[in-house]
Structure formats: C-alpha cells, structure tokens
Amino acid sequence: MINDLKNEIESVKDLFFKEVRKVKSVDKFKIVKEQFISRKKGFLTNILKGLKDFPKEDKPLAGKLVNKLKIQVEEELEKLEKSLINKKEDSIDYSLPEFDSPLGRNHLLSYVKNEVEEIFIGMGYDIADGPEIETEYYNFTALNFLEHHPARDEQDTFFIKNFENRVLRTHTSPVQVRYMENNTPPIKVIAPGRVFRKDEVDATHSPVFHQVEGLLVAKDINFSHLKGTLSFFLKSFFGKSVDVRFRPSFFPFTEPSAEVDVSCFLCNGTDSHCKICKGTGWIEILGSGMVHPEVLKNGNIDPEEFSGFAFGMGIERITMLKYGIHDLRMFYENDIRFLNQFG
Amino acid sequence: MKINTKYLKEFIKFELDTIGLKNLLETMGFEIEEIVNHNGIDVIEVEITPNRPDWLSHYGIARDMYAKNPELKLIERKNKTQLKGFNNDFKIITENNDDCPRYSGCIIKNIKVTESSSEIKELLVSLGLRPINSIVDISNLILMTYGHPIHIFDLDKIKGNQINIRRANKEEKIKLLDEQNIELNENFLIIADENKPLALAGIMGGFDSGVTYDTKDIFIESAVFNPIVVRKSARKIGLSTDASFRFERGTDILCTKDIIEKTIDEINKSVNKTMNVDYFFDVFEKEFIPQKVIMEKTFPSKYSGIDIEPKESENILNRLGFETTDKNTYWEVIVPSYRVDIYGKQDLIEEIVRIYGYDNLNSVLPEVSTDKIKKWPVRELRRNIGQFLVNNGAYEAINYSFHKREDNEIFADEKLNIEIKNPLGLDFSIMRNSLIPGVLKNISTNINQSLKSVFLYEFGSIFALDNKEILQTNMLTIAATGLYNKNNWKTKDNIKWDLFIFKSVISKLFSRLFINVEFIRSDINYYINGTEFDIICDNIKIGTIGILEDSICSTYKIDDPVFIADINIEKVKEIKHEFKLKKWNVFPSTKRDFSFFIDKDKNYENIKMLINSIKPEKLISFELFDLYEGKGNPDDKISLSMSFIYQDESKTLENNEVNRIHDSFIEEMIGKLELTRR
C-alpha cells in the first residue's frame, strides 16, 4: 500500500517537473497549476483524497510523504510565477527590425568563371593562364594561322606600339601551346582569362571580354571524346535536359573543327520569336575541335603518338544566356544595382 | 555569299523547301546569316569560313550538296566552246610564275555590248550585284556561278598587242573602276599593256580599260594570282572585292581554261550566235602537282570515334572529288585542285565526318588522368580575399584594361606607358598602369545613382614598361567612400569611412590570410600628405594604403574622401604561412598601464618603433586604449594611455619581477620620447 503510494508520488513529481519546464507564459502556468493543485481534480488533491483509505498505522507516514510533495510543488510554482511576472516587466519588442549590415557581392563574371572552373576541376583538369599581351607567335603562328591568310582578319587585333609582333591576345588559345611546351601528355587543362578584340562597344560587342580555353592531349583521343566532354560540361552548366549539337566549322588550330550548340533552354524550339534562339531551337555556345597536328608539333608533341581536343568559349556569352542579361555593357559598368543581383 | 535558291537548282536537283535547304547547308558547315525573299525567290545569305573558297559559288555549293547527299542529282554543264591554244601577234608575258602561276586569255572581236536580259539582271540583283552591261554582267555571272574571278578588258585600250603580268614601278598610277586613283609601287602586281597599267591583278580593273557600251573587241582574262600578293595589295589600299576575296583564299588553278570556255558559252547565249574566237593562249609553265595524302584505313574510325566502314569513307572521299588508290592497309588520296584547304589526313577526317554527319558522333567521356599536382595559389588567394571583402560589404568590379593618357599620368611617368598602336579611341589608347582610375569611375557611376556609400574591389592586371620589356602585374585594389555604416533606430549616428576604419578592415583582411602586415608611413604623391602608408610584410612592400588626393577625386567627380588600398598580388602570393600546431602559454599574464603626455608632433609610429626596438623581456603585447587632446593638457601635448601585457612561458611571473622590467622600460621610453607621466 505504502509502496504503491511512493510510486504514485514519484510519477506525479516527474510529470510535474516535465510540465513545469515547458511553461513559457502565464496562461500555460495557470493550466499547469490547475492540473496539479486544483481543489476539485488536481493530481495532488486526488492523492490526498486517497489517504482516507489507508490503514491507521500507515496514515502518518503516507501523510508526510504527500505533504512533502505538496510543498515541493507549491514552491516550484511560486518560483515559476515570479519569474514569469518579472519577465513580463522588462520585455523587449524583438520584432523591431534588424540592422542593415552591409553585404557585397562577387562580380557575376567571377562567379561564372568559378562555376566553369569547378566543373572542370571535378573532371581532373588543371588551371593555367598566360600573358594578356602576347607575341604574334603564340597568338597566331603557333596556332597555325598562316601569316598572310584571311583567317587572321577574323579576329580584329590590337597591336602594341614600339613592340614588334606584340598583340593583345585575341583568344585564350595561346595558353594551349605555352602549356604543351611546359608539360608532357597526358594533358588536361583549362585556361580562363581576359581577351581583346578591336570591336566598338555596344550591347553585343566589347573590346575586352573573357574566355575559357580547354585542352586535353593523350593517346587515342578522338572527336567523340570531345563531344562527350562538352556534353558533360554543358549539361552541368545549363542543366541536365539540354541537348548538344555539333556543326562543322573552321578554326586554323583545330581539325576537324566543330561549332557547338545547345538546345534552347528558354523555349526548346517551340517559340518562333524566341529571344535567345530566334526560333531555331539551338543556341551557338562555343568553338572546338581536334588539336591540329601543326599545333601539337609547335607544343613539342608528336601528333603520330598523341592526339587531343581543344575548345574555347566566351564567359560573357554563356553568362548572358544563363542569367538573362541582354547587354554586354552591364558587366563593365559596375552599377551596384546590377552587381547586387548575382555572385 | 548569297545563294539564289532558284538558280542553285540549275546545278542540282532537289525537292527541299528553303528551310530544308537551310538545315542541309548547316549540317554541311555553312553558317546561315539570313534568308530574304527577292521577288518571290528565297535568297539565303551564308557566311563561309576562310578555308572553303570552293564554296563561294553556286556550282561549288551544288557540288558539295551532292557529296553530302548523292540522291540529289548534280547537273554538269558541258562546255559548247572547246578552245585550243593558238598564237598570233598578240602576246601574254608573265614576269614571275610565283606571282601568277597561270594566265589564260582570249580575244573576241566585233561584239555588241547591250543591256543584259532581265533574267540575268534579276539574278545579279538578287545576289547583291549591280547590272552594268551585258559583258560585265557575264563576268559577274561567271563569278557567282563558278567562283572563279575573270576580268574582261576593252581590247582597243590595250596598246602594243600585249598583256604583261608584272610588278608595278614607283612612278606608275592607275585609276580603278571605282574611280579611285592609286599610286603604285613594286609591291603591286598589275596587268599592263606595252606601257601602262590596265588593272590591279586579282583586285580590280582599271577605269580606262573597262568594257562600255562603245566596246567592240574584248580580251577575257582568266588567271590565278598569288594569294599573298593579292592580299597585301588589297589591304594596302583598303579594298576588298569579290575577286580579291576569292584570290586571297585560293582558287582552282586547273579551271582557268574551262572558265573561259564557259564565259564564251554565256556570251554566245546572250548574243544568240557563236562568236569567233580570235586568240586564245594559256600561260601555265610550272607543272601543277596535286596534293597527295596517305591515310590508314583504320584512321577515320580511330580519329572520329565512330565506326565507319573503310568502304564508306572511301565513297565519301570519292563523292567529294578525291581520287583514292587502295594500298592494302592505307589509301593514297589525291586532293582535287579546288580543295586548297586539304593537306593532311586530319583534314580528310573532317570531310568524312562532315559528310557522314556530325550528328552521328558518339558522346564519350575520355578516361584520362594526369599525375599533375593541382594547386592554384592565386585562385585560392582570390577566393579568400573575395569572400572576406564581400562579407564585409564590398562589391567586386571588373573594368576594361584600357586607360586614357590622363588616367595613367597619375601613377607613373608616361615613358613607362604601354600604348596600343591601333586603339579604338583616345580613351582606350593605353594599357592601364593602375586599377585605381577604374574603381574611381565605378564609384562615380554609383554616386550618380545617389548611393551614399560605395565599397568596391577589383582584381586585374596592370602594365608598365620595365627594362624595355612589358611587365604585367596582378593587382588588387580596394576602394571605399561615403558611409561605413548607416544609422538605425538603435545606433543613431551614421558612421563614415575614415582611415582608421579602413586600415582596420585591410588589417583584418591580411589577418584572414595569416599574413602579418605593418602600415609604415610613406610618401606617395596620389595620396593626401600624411595619410599614405606602405603595407609591409617581412620588410617587403606588398601594397599601399591612403586617402586619395582631392584633385584626383574631383577629376572623377567624387566629393567625399576615397580610401584606397592597392595591393600587389604577385608579392602576396609569395608569402607562405605554415599551419602547424603551436603550444599556447598556460601561465597567467600580468597587465600594466601607463598614461603620459607626448608632443603633438610625435606620432604613434615613433612610439611603436621605439617599443619594438627596446623589446622589453616578457612583454608579449601592447595596446593604445585611450587618447585625449585639449582641455587640461599642457600646451601642444596629447595624453595617451597604453597597456602592456607581460607573460613568461615557463612560470607565473612574480609581481616584483614585472615591476622591475616595466619600470626600467618606462624610464627608457620617457627618456627617449621626452614623455611626461600623467
């Protein structure tokens, strides 16, 4: 009988302290108080009522035990009530606004460059760079641009005063030859960087822009490896659902060469007035091809033993397509209303 | 190049509509510019890559369409005229075979020059050409049909019964068909009679020898000129003609006679009778050796990654006009004379895959790994710096690499400028020698947008002449102006950027990189006097910090002070920090304070330097915690309060030991800096 009582007291005590810990408001406090020490149906009242059924000799001990619990409960409730009342007295309106803490942004072009780099780092590529002011040798000759061939006209070139044969590099491709000169196959490298073309500034032209070059040279590399690599990259960058198309093209430093398109991620070819693909369903993204044997030779690599592929893409171009930017000039105005949207 | 879809059908039979044709051309490698409708006929404008001059004609395109799809029937026109060389008193004299490897010419007399038929005129107009007269129009028609430029002279204007293909003399001049007068020299290849230039070879005919309605007798030229000579001359006079465009890219040396026959056929057709040929001669002295390529039969599959049967590859090459000889494991491939772009077996692969279809390429990830250890210190540095600055409120800017002269002038002598020979304009004429003007322009842009505060940084290359070489340096410039922190309901005051806040941010940036820097007073002319510091790490200057001169700010239309840190990333990347756990001191430290008056003209740097030179034992750090100027101080004095922390690595310091060290150290400071205790 006495043991049953002890158990009951213990479980009521446990329940009480469990409930008390949850109390954060006066309302809740009232409920808990009612629950335990209400005159009509509180747990404690119920136990006290039960005492009358105890044998006479056990009554004093039982009464003592119950009383002890009652005191504990009352003290705890009193303490809790006080702390709740005090809390209310110096309460603060924490819904007042937080403060503007200045936050900047990386430039969108840096962000995208990083996005591209990380995809290729994941595939095990190295990252390299070369000088922005190049020799004509690395910019053209080593890349199989014959000296008097019209292919050189395609890239309107800035020349440097007082320096024979120095140009602002028109593409990142010179890094291909520089890297081959200093490394032996297998080679896997990308080269992001700044390039220059003599174009007047407008919404789609800029005398300064950025490219990422890619180069892979190893044994038995073929044209289908190029397609596999670029498909993987383009799906990673633009989204899994884009399709990739190769079209024949020409670059002096690749043979065969391919222009690479992705399927229009805006309209998927369903909108004949689509702003991006103009209804063709395809968007031109980058140029690529198998490294021309002359270029391998210029990089001290034997084209009979090794083969490779190369590709180059404009960072501004892929950024504009992916992030819906329609005017190239925005990248270089550095207006914070633009900068704070990305990066 | 414009393709008249109706005219194209005279050379190849196809059922495709214009969109179908466009798609086919795209898979063949044409870049479609636009499609316009000219009087009911679709004209497709295509851009042709410089390696494919054989595509610069309707027949050339038809020939390639046939190779792509043999079900389309190629329509060959058999020449009615069959010429055989015969001499009379007229002569063609070639000075140098390299300049002009082949020259075919013929004379037709008693011709009546009229207007062309409306059919020919319409065709030419649809292709963007202006009809002139029946003879000139035929030369243009031949060009657009077969791609080989011909020129037709008025025979009466050719004196001395001879054509000379020679370099011009310095004294000679020519008035071209476009009425432009050109002073000639030995770099120009000309067509001349016995004494005067008649035409610029491969570029444009002369005004005086052109065919007009008065012309009776004509001389037809069909020749091949050296591409480099044509290109150099055309560039020299800034002219690009349909003829020079094709000669520069390379023409078919075997076609010149055939082209003259086709021209005569056209003339006969236009006058509706067979004209008598009065003279025909073909100067073709150096034997033409066609390009030969050896290709293993396994190579097409191996290089493309597609399974192509050798027979299929061979068929494709044959359809393209290549002759193949089977040599068991390889082919000997003879390149047709009109394919001036084919030299090696890789070129043949492009042809095979192009015809087989780029769409049939497989998509395979190469399994290639390298043992190159990949570490990119500058990338890591940029990432850490960028993250830090962005979290502290800075925006990254990217500017052009070009300056105008005045931008560069601020930072270095103009003798060190790297200038662009052919700039887009004066504002873009010099390679930047500092990133500061760029960020100042950006600040100005944003202030115009009524922004109260601008905090920017840029990573980029700057350029200068160094020992007669071009030096490219990777820099980081950080700039701040206006408000550092805007007021709010709790902190009522705006906090403006000042040099102390700015220095703190920069100092924290270097802490982030585990680089210990000191700011040492310096003398830099573009910063306000007294605000300029060198940023020093291990006695090496890695940058500067200061407040920009007002006059510079106002040049860029900025009113508020601009705080600049200009950091040389090449130097920063050399600084190495080794991460290795160091034991920390477990014994309690003891603090002593010292307050004193000091002359106003003694700056804090002197105190710092003195403490560092005295180096009291057990002193591990010191700090300025109060500064008071004004009321209550002796004249010209300021009051400073500093605290000094002492600690021993191996024991708890006794009070009297600290006192002994501290007192003698303070005595020394008082003596050397003429301080007074407060």
Ligand SMILES: [Zn+2]
């Ligand atoms: Zn679309």
